[in-house]
Amino acid sequence: MTRIIHRSLDHDYPQAVAGDGPYLIDSTGRRYIDASSGAAVSCLGHSDHEVIRAIKAQLDRLPYAHTSFFTTEPAEALAEDLTAQAPTGLDHVYFCSGGSEAVEAAIKFARQYAVESGQAGRDILIARRQSYHGSTLGALSAGGRESNRRGFEPLLAPVRHVSPCYEYRDRGADETREGYARRLAAEFEAEIERAGPQRVFAFIAETVSGATLGATTPPPDYFRLIRDICDRHGILLILDEVMCGMGRTGTLWACEQEGVVPDIACIAKGLGAGYQPIGATLCTDKVIDAVRSGSGAFAHSHTYIGHATACAGALAVQHAIRERGLLAQVRARGAYFEQALRERFAAHPHVGNIRGRGLFYGVEFVADRGTMEPFDPALKLHANLKAAAMAEGLLCYPMGGAMDGKRGDHVLLAPPFIVSESQLDEIADKLLRAVNVAAAEPPE
């Protein structure tokens, strides 16, 4: 019997023993094609020898030095590299060990900015429903996924939630995409007014929604309108690119395609590509200057911030993305993947919507295409799909509850950037077989 507290306590997990490009191999020798890069993590696949070499070399030189005493060469080099590639203005970086930590740091930086700039009365964060920002208490407070929050509400910080961008279900039949963006922006501004003047310190959103909504992209101008509202009200904009950032959507930063620069941004997952656990929070001069001329230090830390080996691994990932032209490859393979998905699923009786960008796609399932009626949640379509996919040798990321926390099933697809066209066909074929099995299955 295992001593590990696994994610599910009544499930036997196969043991992964090796990686081969986009494939994972279990202890019985079975191969699985990884169509979701785990959870949009393993963007270079599972056996990148350059990254592994860089990590080994750093371990030989210096594994770790505590940041209360030292800085290190790989941490400095990664900071230079990331800020040089980041949207103009994101010039400062704080390294941590994952996405939740990056979000916690972002929220605390934003609040500290308010305090240090003489605006201590700003104590309200606004976020969006059906969002995921992590599982620690601050990040969970910001998150709008009901099933994650359930039971923990008494411990959560007061965060106000507005509507996410979810065109498939929320844009009116007669509404243009631009009109939809304006409606969402107006809702955001009304929430600021309701919270009270000078009370809101930040707004946090995933630039492209990840697991909870399944790669839903914002309508044109949405983020420009949000940026403008934040500026007019003195509110910091935090973009959570933990899942959608670091090349996943075809540009290194998802916000590049939205024409906005946040005050604070969070990245993780693809940053270390699974070779090392690492996340980062970037911010602008405005935020740093308020702290520098105030207390002089961020009131935040973890033991493993700026971990030398993690930074060396992430730096090697960044080099690989640039030197191998992987962003262009994500765009080209992404277009191929979208076509492959549309060929199999556009007319499928149980597929309501296919959306996404780059190598980041969501397919939403419905019981009835005409009425957009979801499957009965009791059928657990998403859970059945995950099992059916694994039986096919396919790893993907199905999820339930997109609509309202309970109803709605979709699958998130985020293959490694190194995937070939024939491997994308393999993914689409296996997914089609798995969907047909799952949609036909009786309740568990």
Ligand SMILES: Cc1ncc(COP(=O)(O)O)c(C=O)c1O
């Ligand atoms: C958008 C987003 N933010 C934050 C997180 C939390 O990251 P982690 O699981 O590394 O703590 C996730 C994880 O899925 C995420 O998708």
